[in-house]
Amino acid sequence: MRFLARRARAQAALLAVLAALVALVTATAAAGSGLVVQRSDAITTTELASRQGAPGALVLQTRAGQDPQAQDDALVTLLGDLIAASGGTPQDGAALDVTRAWVGESLTLQREDAAAGAAFLATAADLAGRADLIDGRWLSEPGASADEPGVVPALLPVSAADRAGLGVGDVVALGREGALRLQVVGTFAAREPSAPLWTAADSAQLTGEQQVTGPFVVAEATTIPGDPYLRWTITPSGAPLVSDGAAPLAAALAALPAALEATDDFAPRGLTETGTLADTLAELAAAAADARAVTGVALVMLAILGLLCLSQVARLLARARAAHSRIMLARGAAPGRLVAMEVAETGVLAALAVALGAALGLAVAPGGGLVALVALPLAWAAIALPAVTGILRPEQAGRGTTLVRGVSAGLIVLLAALSTWRLLSLVGSSSWTALEAALALPAPGLAVLACALVLLVALAPVWAAMDRIAVRAPVTPALGLFSVARTSRSQAVPVLLLAAAVGTTGVAATYAASAGAARADLLAAQSGADARIQLPPRGAVSAAYPPRDVAPLADVPGVTATARVNRVTGDVGGVEAELLAVPASLLPDVMALPDGTGADPDALAAAITPAPPAAGGLDGAREVTLSLQQSGGTTLPAQTTAQLSVLAWFVDAAGAVRWQESAQEVSFGDNRVSIPQPAAGESLLALDLTARVPAPVQELSLALAAVGSGAEQGGSPTGWRGTTWSAPPGDPVLTASWSTTVHGRLLPPAPEALPAVLSPTLAQALDASVGDALEFSGAGYPLAIEVAAVAEVPGVPGFAVLVDRDGWVAQTVAFSRGVPDADEIWIALADPVTAAVGEDPEGGGRPALERQARALGGTALWPDLAAAGTAVGTPAFALVAGAALVLAVVGLLAAAAVSVRDRRAEVLTLRAIGMSARGQARARALEPAVVTLAGILCGLVVAAAVSALVTPALVRLSVPAVVSVTVHVHPWWLATAVAVLGAGGVVTALVVARTVTRQARDTAHREETR
Structure with missing residues (x-):
């Protein structure tokens, strides 16, 4: 253990870098995964709550049976069973509210002074909580009783009261014989008329075919006569709904009507329904699935880039330990023992770093704990594999090594092509299997890596040209250019990391801009207005x-x-x-x-x-000449007068309609009749004429003979048409048979x-x-x-x-x-x-x-600005792009640190031949500058190629309804990436220059300076 500790202390800096990278990737992935879950859930809840009217409700109605309470219990129980059968939880079911009401049949409405059509009664739960009292009292308030015995107090929507001409205190009778008498004790208005709970509330029939006055809201269901209905309105409760719960609720609501109708005890005489809440939930579930797919792509890109960075930095660590490993093997150490030490060391390192990263990620956004379980073996493998390979197969130049690397790069390119093809072929599919998702989601990340590898190969002529240029350059820049050109294999690590980082940022920038533009275009196409x-x-x-x-x-x-x-x-x-x-x-x-x-x-x-019509305009027209005629066996005396009513319809430039009516007496023959005049900015839309004679006439006609300005009789009404709505419009002649009234509409000329x-x-x-x-x-x-x-x-x-x-x-x-x-x-x-x-x-x-x-x-x-796909995908890609930049800069610094340490002897050699410390510093600082420039330029090419290839597919995942995708880019994202990496290159160059200067001025004797 003491040996392992000393061995770790010798490379403490690189081990710390590896631990920091593992923690960074794990924390970013865990936080990103948690944020995706939280944001998807929040968007699902918000969008469900924002649906108004029929899209936010499912209304079911059937006749009341012998046991209404049993019907109510059956519906609630069946809904819960269907949710559970669809994979939902009781918490998912809590996102729905079920409200029951009694609704009466449409009955004849009679007032004390006249008949007023039809009306219906209903009960309403918690009416005071969702409506405002306009006049009178609530039914539950003292003094809300009727003025006469036997009269039932009722509330009426103020809009229905206005249409029917009713007010507080008015008494009406329902039924053909007026058996039920109601007194309006209050009028109310819905606080949110578009709220889902008010869906179909103004109709006794869910079909909406019958226009009736109501509902007259009564306190007790027993007041409702006849054969009443039970109506259940299912609406969002406002409780949080996780995105995974939308699909079970959609399936349950879609199956509920058929399941209820199949139960005779529940719906003995059929079931009617209205509202599209099930479709709304299905749309939200699909949007959440699309969001998970898009963010899955982003997180897989992060994983690929993180593994790439870890493996490359681990290669640097293995290269730094290569001499130590060779010495131990030469002194008889067993390779297996060295491998076991590396595996143990990297395992402890990966476990501690993953634990730290997971803790940080979960602190930011709970819900990404599964990421830690996946990150641990991946990070362990990425760190341990280069170390183990360096022990078992020391890095050597040769055809075998070159062949292995070429085959590995070729496999990555082939896998990227296969994954990209699978992603493009699956876009638009309603569902993906686990295998399909595993093949498709890595496509952008693998494509970035494959393109970067291809460009590394393509840089070989560039390095060769740089080597030729360096021959003719001054000494200081020549040393830097020679070093980069002749150690291109060592420089491949930072170039690859930089190119992958810029490529990842480019994909994120094009996705965010293209998805936003596609969403805006689709909203404009679907909405039509702001x-x-x-x-x-x-x-x-x-x-x-x-x-x-x-x-x-x-x-x-x-x-x-x-x-x-x-x-x-x-x-x-x-x-x-x-x-x-x-x-x-x-x-x-x-x-x-x-x-x-x-x-x-x-x-x-x-x-x-x-x-504009060719003739017959109305400009300046103040009167018309109407010819009233009679014919047939039954006629009236010629001197008989008729009552003529003229109703003029006007419309202004904004489409507002106004009417004005006038009346006068006319006689048989031609009559010059004044017509109402339009106001400023209005035009005449139509003239409704009604002529009444004292007794029926066999054939009665009213014709437009001329249009005049008032001073003159005027000319013939060319282009005018007449209609009685019983036949298509024709000549401006209105006729009636065996009637005392002739009526119809005269229309001015129109195309x-x-x-x-x-x-x-x-x-x-x-x-x-x-x-x-x-x-x-x-x-x-x-x-x-x-x-x-x-x-x-x-x-x-x-x-x-x-x-x-x-x-x-x-x-x-x-x-x-x-x-x-x-x-x-x-x-x-x-x-x-x-x-x-x-x-x-x-x-x-x-x-x-x-x-x-x-x-x-x-x-x-309003346009749906918080669509799940773009609202979740864009932040995820932004997070991944930021992490990619950090990984690239850290990798660049690590590569430079290893290079500086490995080339200490070179500094001493150059000092011995007379090169100053400042000159060496300038020459060595040029190397990270050239590498950074090459990596950024390669990354821009990678970004352009991969974005053009995969961005349309990613946008279609986020915005499934989009027809065509135009690739856009956020230039500031790319500019920020270039600036950050450029700054990282400058910092690396300064660090290298300072370290080389210190090495060149260090004359103390030690083992490595001999």
Whole structure:
């Protein structure tokens, strides 16, 4: 033991370097692994909690049976069993909440003064905790009883109360005979209307087909008449969810409806469902798996680089001990005994260093303990193998040694090619086996190592040229150049480490930049805007449903533009596609176009802008001439007057709709009728006409005869169309048979076909090109379109059609009695990233927009900036790049230290022939400078080659939905790597120069100076 201790003290510096390297790699890997787990879990929990509406809920509904409590217990028990069967834990199940409510059937709603349609009753758990009382009292408060005996107190959403014209104190009757009487004792509004718990809360049927007033919230389920339903709403509970728990929950929720429906005692009369929480969890599980794969690549790169650095420094240690080993073998020491000493020494060293590194890593981020178990044997082998090899097979030059090294390098290159091929072939696969992952994950690290080895071989002509140049150089630089050129095999260690470090940093820099750009492009393509407000479905604009006021959005700090947008799913040429209607005039301001699409916002806006009608415009029109006629066997006296109602629809440049109504008496024949006038910036969208006569007429017609300015009668209404919604629009003549009323809509001139932009995938599926005429059928009416351009349509992944919203509305009103309101509000922000992460420096940003969204009854949608793949992968690669730089600098210093010690005799020889200490220092300092430069240049080549090869595959792992990947690079990452390694080279040169100077000036007699 004393001998081992003395032997270790003799090489204490190199052993300390090895221990530090092992601890560094272990700590980095353990911390990185722990951070990956923590970050993946945090992102999974955060993204699950952020899902609003149907994506964050699963709602199940069935008829109440004989034992409702047994039904409730059966659902909860079955859900737990399915989670366990899918591999989940009780902690995973705690991430879900199950809320039960009673829901009544739709019943006739009658008020004391008039019939008011239909309504339904329901119970609501913890309503006061998730809603705000607007007027009246909660049911649990004193004084919340009805004013009359037999009347049930109830709460009503304020939106439903406004639509039905009800207020606190009003009494309504439910049922055809009004058997159940309710009194509204309070109105409430959801605190978070987009919260998953409110999914389908305003409908008695989960299908949403029946529009009814409600829910009238009552305190007791026994109050609900008829055959009520039980409704369970499964939502995230807010409890932490580990990323590994998302997949079991997704599988359990996907299987739950079928399992419940198969249980007759639970769902005796069927089961209905809505919500996509299972799909959301499946997406999060897939994202977490992708994140683990990407970070696995980064950690394997760290392991490969760490093993490379350890093995090379261990080779330096073996070279430093070579003379000692030869002496001991010459004096009769058994090789096995020396090998046992090396194995024991390196084992103790590796164990202590791994323990220290694991402790540091776990202190930073718990969860990476498994890394220590893997790191110990790998580190032990990397350190012990060169030492054992140096004893059993002393390093000698010759063909055999050269052949072994060449074969080893060739095997590494072959393994790198195989691993890279496997990685490229597996990208896009839904799942990897353990063997596939073991082959694919080392690909980038092996590729970096293989490229660095190839470049080392390619440097041979460079060293030869340097040797020739040194012949003609002055003495001082010549010595440095000669040394590097003629000891290239010894210099291969630091060059290889430097090239691998720069290559690793280059891969990290290109991955981070490319993945970020791909994610941003995909978000722009999927979202379409910096932020969106998704509005709840509603009927067309009417007195009961006035147009939503989006003006307050413009006052939010940071908002630069807003636009009303509609989406319609339909059929075009036999292919299902989604139509996106955006105002052409606002499209350049609000649409976020991804980089690399080649699309120009102004060009898209110009492509979808409809051409103005050739004739029949409304500029200056103040009156129209209407001809009221009657015919057939049953007519009225010619002097009979009729009541005419004119409802004018106007739309402004922002898409806001306004209507104005007027009425007057008209007679049979031509009548000059004044029409309401648009305000500044508005245009006339349509005229709704209703003429009523005292008695039925066999044939009654109302025709548009002329359009005038008021001073003149005007000309014929060229281009005008008329519709009664029972047939496609035609001549501006409205007719009725055997009726006292003729009504319909007059439409101003409009283009026959709307110009449209088709997505490339849709154009390819339809084999369509610019100029082709197509028909889009959606929402129950046909829309004639003409292909104006083929380009990516942001906001609609897949088959997409982009048209001008104003033109689309003008076409839609010919087939629909109402005027469509917006489905979404698109918002442009001055600083989208800052707003999305919730920073609110000036009262704007995410909080303010979410308040506005709640005021509109909608949901604020934001780009998913914290996607698991990029959010976890980028920090992991950054961590690996930093560790690679440290390893390279330490390896460079270690190589220089060994070289300085081994070449002490050379210093004395040069001193003996008259070379000064300063001259020797300058010559020797040139060596690490040349080596550093060569390593950095080789590393840049390695980075370029490997990044171009593997970065697209790594990006597709992080962002699976991306269509194409453009390789980008973070120049500052590479610049930092070059600066750090350059500084390391300078420090090494200074250390070498100082040490050589001290050696040259040391004249004391000792063994090695003889």
